[in-house]
Amino acid sequence: MxxxxxxxxxxxxxxxxxxxxxxxxxxxxxxxxxxxxxxxxxxxxxxxxxxxxxxxxxxxxxxxxxxxxxxxxxxxxxxxxxxxxxxxxxxxELELVCEALHVFIHKYDMPFLTSMAKIRLRPRLEEAPVAIYAIACRLRWMDVAVEAAQAALKLPIRDFSSRQIDSQLSAINTDMYQALLHYHAQCGAIASSATADLAWYEVSADTPGAYCTGADPHCPRNADKRYLCSNGEKPLRRWFVDYLGELTALLNRTPGGKLDNPDLLLKAHKGSHLCPYCGKNGLERIVKFSALLDAHIQKDLDSIKLNLDF
Known part of the structure; x- marks a missing residue:
């Protein structure tokens, strides 16, 4: 046996x-x-x-x-x-790579490994941004730490913990971890504000549902809120306001999340098709709005700095 x-x-x-x-x-x-x-x-x-x-x-x-x-x-x-x-x-495993890098760069005095290691780790940013952030902090790589923090915006903070990630985070100090959490929170506030207040957005013929004049009872205007746009206040349709509300929640949790989320787009698309006026080119208008929103958010997020001191 x-x-x-x-x-x-x-x-x-x-x-x-x-x-x-x-x-x-x-x-x-x-x-x-x-x-x-x-x-x-x-x-x-x-x-x-x-x-x-x-x-x-x-x-x-x-x-x-x-x-x-x-x-x-x-x-x-x-x-x-x-x-x-x-x-x-x-x-x-990243944990093994991190320990090997630390030993060979510091104990065996091989700083030339830094550039090679960065090339090797960067393709894994999407896979494990928080773990790589911890590695970069431990090795004092500001450029990789910033890139990892940006990649971590695609995750909710609750996903910042796992067996592998915790072992990496235990090797850095509290200030370094707090810097990541603070950066994520700042970016979440900035990103979600873009859908809570449309002052940045210029209303056009492509605005989803904004120019609906139908009397269809399934397509009410937003009764309790008016969204301020760059060329004046425009009442938006309820289905579009609901879509913006879900985007606000998504961006607060994951500031770097994908705005072309199929589930949200499909839900908005179905909402627009309750009305023949909103439904005409409805999905195309939603996709265009999402692209403009994404560009606006990325510009704002670029101004947020990761507060690391090394």
């Missing part, structure tokens, strides 16, 4: 860290040997260069062994970030 609790198989280095022509071995804390070249390590890292200048014991084997304090998995991840001929694993 198989043992469901059997230990995981030992880590086995693959190319290029199994090179029989290597002239030094890095031995991980769990006893795994990485066959590497001292010239490559010396050029990349002043730490290793200094290590190789130290006198070696007379009993040193033909291939010297250098014990390091990192595990095989961490050492493999860190080496694959930069070692010639190494193929970085695309599915490595």
């Amino acid at each position: 198989s043992d469901s609790h059997a230990a995981a198989p030992p880590f086995v280095p693959t190319s290029p860290f199994d090179d029989p022509g290597a002239d030094v071995i890095l031995r991980s804390s769990d006893g795994v040997n990485f066959h590497v070249h001292r010239l490559i390590l010396s050029v990349a890292s002043p730490f290793f260069k200094q290590m190789f200048t130290l006198p070696q014991p007379a009993s040193e084997p033909d291939i010297p062994v250098m014990p390091v304090s990192e595990s095989a998995i961490l050492l493999n991840c860190g080496l694959r970030l930069w070692y010639p001929g190494a193929d970085p694993a695309a599915d490595e």
